[in-house]
């Protein structure tokens with residue numbers, strides 16, 4: 001799949017996001033989860049989303065126009081442990097505004113590290129999405145760092161954890177920015193979501 005990706009704009013608040021009618025497909029997760037790497041892998045543009053060595057630095061909503069058809073949106077990371085105790089566990093206003101109030105926001109990918117047990121902050125965020133009726137899927141990142149069996153175990157653990165609270169589980173996708181695993185699946189998934197929304 002060939003992708004034409006162009007940086008469109010960075011927004012400090014949701015009033016600044018593009019005003020056209022194209023839909024946003026957004027990516028979010030804890031700082032360092034591998035969000036920038038995944039965006040670069042999906043678009044095959046090295047350095048499109050800067051792979052940051054200082055996690056938690058990006059505080060802006062970044063829009064990238066994909067094939068002139070939709071926006072890939074890079075959201076700020078949440079829950080970086082180095083922020084103050086008071087802030088930890090809270091979600092920045094810009095994130096909440098965008099996810100819950102911005103009409104452009106069409107679908108959200110929540111990234112979680114495939115090597116970790118379900119993290120409290122991710123579960124908190126996912127719970128808010130469920131309560132708010134926000135359409136989302138989970139992407140497990142860095143799958144190259146462990147065996148397929150270990151990744152499957154992590155997915156099963158996640159399903160079990162979410163099933164304690166939710167009847168319906170979100171779609172779950174596997175990825176590695178290192179070897180390109182998941183690229184076709186994720187892009188096909190996005191196509192499907194956009195196609196479904198134009199049928200309505």
Ligand SMILES: Nc1nc2c(ncn2[C@@H]2O[C@H](COP(=O)(O)OP(=O)(O)O)[C@@H](O)[C@H]2O)c(=O)[nH]1
Pocket residue numbers: 029030031032033034035036037038050051052053055056077141142143144145175176177178179
């Ligand atoms: N092995 C491996 N390392 C990854 C992968 N994705 C990200 N990383 C590394 O994890 C660190 C954080 O990645 P980055 O994309 O900056 O995370 P972000 O803070 O979520 O944007 C960097 O050192 C990346 O090289 C992956 O799929 N496989």
Ligand SMILES: [Mg+2]
Pocket residue numbers: 035036037050051052058
């Ligand atoms: Mg980043």
